[in-house]
Amino acid sequence: MIGIELDWSAIVARSLGGQGFTREEARAILALPDDEIPLLLAAAFAVRKAHFGKRVKVCILQNARSGLCPEDCHYCSQSSVSEAKIDKYPLMSAEQLVDGARRAAAGGARRYCMVTSGRGPADEEIEHFCGVTRAIKQELPDLEICVCLGLLSEEQARRLKAAGVGWVNHNLNSSERFYSEFCTTHTYQDRVETVRNVRKAGLMTCSGGIVGMGETDEDILDLAFACRELGMDSIPVNFLHPIPGTPMEAHQFLTPMKCLKVLCLFRLLNPSSEIRAAGGREVNLRSLQPLALYAANSIFVEGYLTTPGQQGEEARRMIEDLGFEVEPAGRGG
Numbered sequence: 001m002i003g004i005e006l007d008w009s010a011i012v013a014r015s016l017g018g019q020g021f022t023r024e025e026a027r028a029i030l031a032l033p034d035d036e037i038p039l040l041l042a043a044a045f046a047v048r049k050a051h052f053g054k055r056v057k058v059c060i061l062q063n064a065r066s067g068l069c070p071e072d073c074h075y076c077s078q079s080s081v082s083e084a085k086i087d088k089y090p091l092m093s094a095e096q097l098v099d100g101a102r103r104a105a106a107g108g109a110r111r112y113c114m115v116t117s118g119r120g121p122a123d124e125e126i127e128h129f130c131g132v133t134r135a136i137k138q139e140l141p142d143l144e145i146c147v148c149l150g151l152l153s154e155e156q157a158r159r160l161k162a163a164g165v166g167w168v169n170h171n172l173n174s175s176e177r178f179y180s181e182f183c184t185t186h187t188y189q190d191r192v193e194t195v196r197n198v199r200k201a202g203l204m205t206c207s208g209g210i211v212g213m214g215e216t217d218e219d220i221l222d223l224a225f226a227c228r229e230l231g232m233d234s235i236p237v238n239f240l241h242p243i244p245g246t247p248m249e250a251h252q253f254l255t256p257m258k259c260l261k262v263l264c265l266f267r268l269l270n271p272s273s274e275i276r277a278a279g280g281r282e283v284n285l286r287s288l289q290p291l292a293l294y295a296a297n298s299i300f301v302e303g304y305l306t307t308p309g310q311q312g313e314e315a316r317r318m319i320e321d322l323g324f325e326v327e328p329a330g331r332g333g
């Protein structure tokens, strides 16, 4: 089935040395028999520990505008083709968003991520987030600010950076080959272009994907290697949470073990990037969630855009029970 035997110490050495490894080796990691997972976790942990120690960065999401999106991403409860019963509301006010930042910092978050539904921001929306970011930075200078506003031009990204935004999230989501099977209103290349614009503007890139949408292992490999080639600074690995009312509501392709293999693959291929066990970790990793931290150095707490998630206190206990530590929160200086 696999055809090659994995030499774990060589894989760790090459990962740490930045040489990466072959697609054949990466393929073998995704096809690994479950009883070899402890070896894979040990390899991923060696690389994670070298770059991030046992620290876990806690991030909190704020859905700054919910639903009403003209795009048709099939996994998303906010899309034009979703009938999911979700809260829908227009862009939050500056006060609401700054308040959200205060709550995130008080709840132990190091990073606050403001997300809007939609194809991309109008100029006045960029101005809105610039103002919000300046206000947050004045009060909470250590809180890392990430925004996820859809497709961005380089000029828009530059304005966000000048206001104090540090990261822009824009996920590639999957392989270029698979992209049109779950979204037809924009392309994989549109997303790559936004990532490049963010990088050109001097912002940190936060971009990963979603597994469990019916893609093949080859698609997951394409995504993992694309993240490596594009030098993503931060990589959220989402696991599809099939939401009733979305076109993917019946998708049940993942197992907890598969999720761990995917996280380890992303860690070993992207040794110094932040790897985040992101949306859907609770429902897909289930009781194996703590093991994700051997590969990932970051998690979201307090829920996702339209779904609930693990609460902060419970996440803190999980991290400490494992002998890991929460990165200091982004409170004011």
Ligand code: SF4
Pocket: 069, 070, 071, 072, 073, 076, 077, 078, 079, 080, 116, 117, 118, 119, 150
């Ligand atoms: S993922 Fe973003 S762009 Fe796609 S439908 Fe959802 S909110 Fe719209």
